[in-house]
Amino acid sequence: MILFYLPLMASLTPFNSPSPLLAHQYYHQPPATVDNPCNFVLTFTELSYSITKTPKSPKNKHHAENATRTLLDSISGEVKTGEVLAVLGPSGSGKTTLMDALANRIDKSSLRGSVTLNDENLHGRLLRAISAYVMQDDLLYPMLTVEETLAFAAEVRLPRAVSASKKRERVQALIDQLNLRSSAKTIIGDEGHRGVSGGERRRVSIGTCIVHDPVILFLDEPTSGLDSTSAFMVVQVLHRIARSGSIVIMSIHQPSYRILGLLDWLIVLTRGRPAYSGPPHGLPEFFKVFGNPIPDGENPVEFALDLVSWLEETAPDAVMTLVTLNAMNHEARRRTTRREPFLPLQYAVRNSISVGRLVSGAMMDATAAVPASYANPVWIEVMALTRRSMTNMWRNSKIYALSLAQVLVTGFILATNFWRLGHAPKDAYLRGVFFNTALSAIFMSTVDTLAVLIQERYIYQRETAYNAYRHSSYVIANAVTTFLPLFVLSLSLSAMTFFAVGLVGGTDGLVFFFLALLAAFWAGSGFVTFISGVFSHVVIGYTVAAASFSYFILLGGFFIHRSSIPDHWIWLHYMSLFKYCYEALMQNEFGGESSSRCFSRGMQVFDVTTMANLPTAKKQEVLAAVGKELGMLNFSEDACLITGSDVLHEQAIGQLSKWNCLLVMLAWGFFFRLLFYICLVFGSWYKRKR
Template sequence: MSRVVAENYSPSRDSFTVPFYTMDFTNNNHLQPPLSASSASSASPTLGQMLKRVGDVSREATGDGSDTPVHQVLELGSTNLEVPRSIPFVLSFNKLTYSVKVRRKFKFPAMLPSRNNHRLGAATDTDPVGGESLFTTTKTLLNDISGEARDGEILAVLGASGSGKSTLIDALANRIAKGSLKGTKTLNGEVLGSRMLKVISAYVMQDDLLFPMLTVEETLMFAAEFRLPRSLSKSKKRLRVQALIEQLGLKNAAKTVIGDEGHRGVSGGERRRVSIGIDIIHDPIILFLDEPTSGLDSTSAFMVVKVLQRIAQSGSIVIMSVHQPSYRILGLLDRLIFLSRGQTVYSGSPMNLPVYFSDFGHPIPENENRTEFALDLIRELEGSPGGTRSLVEFNKSWQDLKHSRKGGSEPDRGGLSLKEAISASISKGKLVSGATNNDAISPNSMVPTFANPVWIEMAVLSKRSFLNSRRMPELFGIRLGAVMVTGFILATMFWQLDDSPKGVQERLGFIAFAMSTTFYTCADALPVFLQERYIFMRETAYNAYRRSSYVLSHGLVVLPSLIFLSLAFSATTFWAVGLDGGLSGFLFYFLIIFAAFWAGSSFVTFLSGVVPHVMLGYTIVVAILAYFLLFSGFFINRDRIPDYWIWFHYLSLVKYPYEAVLLNEFQDPAKCFVRGVQIFDQSPLGEVSTSLKLQLLESMSNTLGTKITSSTCLTTGADILQQQGITDLSKWNCLWVTVAWGFLFRILFYISLLFGSKNKRR
């Protein structure tokens, strides 16, 4: 893969000048000389623009399509290259306020009347602002926060733990439920709607949520398949991924798996850069990051922020929270917001920190880290009686003074509206997630909600699931082993059952246990989605794919394994136990086992979408499946179930496959299960001699007026079904009902994802 632009030049920061390196695409090892400062400042192409040229040159070389104009070798150092100036974007937020209800902490002395205590309970650490009751009080997490972020710059939110850094990032990224957040957010002076923000932005969570068995390149390629439109060829998507790998500094780790606790993989810094790469694959205008340097050593943290600087210089707005940046990282930041208990105590450039605190009366000593000094001073003020109120008020007066010196002018946006700015960005290669540069009336109509149709999303999701499963064969192997061991035990325990009354009873026990086993072995599907839950929430939060696509793909991916498990269990038990029906009977037995696996898998999948923890989920699964078996009709016939519990009998998942196998086994009207003297086998008379049993039969014949001999058939399969109370449905109807249960639980799973995975604060 040809090397593209690795680092951009920042004309606003002379002490951190980084040269452009370019690649002649006709020679993979030829490195062009760096740009001069003057040429770099006048020509700063976006990442999307550079990638577009990479793709065009590649298509010309390979003959991929004839609609691409002929491009010459990309020489960014050429003075003849005319690059449109950066499209100005300004994200402004004004008076953001967010409060939550918290429980009061009651203390016994506080509940007793005294001169110093005039109310019940102790409030939380912050003073309540309203909405109080006997048991709750209101805690303000954000209080009147204002500021702005511009393209080409990094805005960092700093503060101690609990100061509101992550809350502010969530507020700006629209991760707080509508109605809970007060204030305004605008992009280029226009209110930023939720749908538009999802498409033009990306959010990198603090935790690296990645599939452990995929390589770095595969992880980014799947992100490209999700976020880049179908109209973009596979080769261009691959070129974009390769260029991004270069930009992120992951070339040496491209073929390495991500890894986890049990599999060695990439380092922590590389993992963090992969997480960033997933969310910038579509070159978003706004990038939010929640403490991207958390848990990294100083070198890895610096490399991550350096990558963010390049992303910002490509024409994006980068907003991140950071706990305590090092001196080197501070030099990469353009704007800072210091928070203390949800209030702004400083907002401005890092260069103004010495002047700001000097005017406040606490000058920063020379050769001391500015941010460390500021954070230490803020903590000291927080512990004082007056808190940081004086610093908050000083910041307001400082901001008013700075605003008055600028004459209150609006930020320069080049006279472009939001629609015009987005349209210009699309023409430069940004927002390639299906965006079109047309004459749409509103910006929303220019950018589609999703980059690809449902069937492409399903194909990519299925491919990723199969690949991930193929690299962890032990998961399916353990499940197959459990099914085979259970089938072997049942086959040897119920070996070749006869057609006697005892054989009938043993058949009933085998069928009930076999059907319940199919459901219990599905419990291992519980952790699958619980492990993927946060990856799913991250990907769907910004419209990588539809929830419906995930549900459909999830259902399709499990089918091959369920078919294999059903065939293995059916072949192990059917002929060994001596079940009836021949080949047609076996085929139906296989179908009902498969339907039971399908319903059980769907049921467990639905629970995984509702229950947040694995152990709690296992407890619920085992309990509910036990109830299903209890009400299936094996332990107590349907006619004997009390009326107030009969509804649970019809809800039992075990009932329908259990009855279907019974109907399949006892459907032959010519087959007899109790003949002559066998009628006494299930009674105390079963121990008497055969001659006495024949005399008893003769006596019964005389009494009933019907001749009963030792070969007379007294109980057929239909009689057994009647005794078991299985008269409502045919075996095929039981099969369809079982399959329908599976689809119902898949629909419920979708509903749980629709309403339970919003990933927003209340």
């Protein structure tokens, strides 16, 4: 088959010259000229990637042999500064896989071949500093405006050596570059809030990634879900970005005539193999040589994709012929094309920094061979992240208003049901019931934030994948942002219930009661934050969090006292968040000066028994008999039978002081946020493996 094509290929030059038809139909764009003098060339050679599926039946050798599936097979190409490369192909052809391979999102041990920039291998740190990856889904904070979204990106991506005025100028220039001037003051929006259009939203996503002028821009299906006009405007923006001095590589489903005129190079994939790789205007001649000329007036890409899909289903041998013909054309182009000279990578990066590109983490001097990992110190990142979250939270205040309303309703119900408790034996028990109910409501209410946390985590993962800011900065900002609502909720609940229920301690008791509720909110929200880092599915996370809180409450010391918990479950008692806050509140109520307060005198002991309705004389006789039996001569109706310390002793409370219990709760909150940080670090940079 190859021998058949050799004479033909010898008589042809590579398919680089546009046909007259294509020239007047859609090739109206000027040649690729680069304003920026820095020259980068991205080359990928013989990229291959396979995955191995575990055989369902190891005994079946034939099945075991078919367990390996090739997703990429010997794909090569080159794209330089100022050019747009589009990867096309039917569904499942390997477009996203090729994008991941070029963007270093596939583990090196699983990928064969090489990806170089200026003939030097790209390592992960450098690639993350000089590139950006725009995902297919647009995940943005819905209540921020277009201008605020881009301003945040500039604040974390541009170093503090760049003045605030320069950052504002960059944002305004970016708004114009993205054609977003008319919607600059419009919020992004979501299902419940009307915002920008789908095309504008996509351009905002692109803008957040290019605020620092990356050398390489990867985009996964940037026109997916957009109408033809919006799709054209997006690609037009990408064309301008490339011409301003970037390499743009994107996967695209089916470009229109107008979009095709904005592309410099195409790679059409068929089951992981290149069916065509070259300039768009080479398509007609290529398929004419193949024996399937493109009809006049038909979109060449649509024809190519339809033909490839049809051949995959009906003539696999013809697909291999197409792949072979493309390989021969690629080799002929490589031999006949003179390669433009370029600087070694180290000097090219230095030059880019010196002219203002690669400012994300740049050391801002020409001696920097590689940009630093992050553009700003931690405190600037924390301030920017906190400001963004606060703005989004303030504008989305309905959610937090509902949380406050929930706490107020809970406080009202608790206050009216436990109104002005006295010091009878029943009231001592009801105080414990009140603490148990209040803490249970607090812990369960923190689960409601899980959906928001998981949604934010997706945004975080995309922003940190290319070093927009540190993992630690996000965790700290999340804690700071969370604390203010928790403070308000704790203050509201304590103010509504402390005096209404009749809790003891005066001002000091109220302050500690408030701190204990705040610690409960803090520890509970920390646990939910940790769960959001472990589970990406809201329903699963909600189930795990609710079940865990139920176990904490069950073994926290109210329903089952510590002395009654079996040894094989005592570990869960000490891990229970409920335990420490409950014991702190009980000691605040029944310890200290209240430890000698009497909660059961003489005949009050009968109030919680079946003898409560006996005549007073009979009760006195029973008390006298019990006193005589116990050798207590003063065992009368006025004798104190149960004090505050007796209540604590009965429930095995007292291993830790109330202040130590409070510190343990605070430590739990910090500990779970540390675990959340660990989950983010190990789960944020995903690479595909075999």
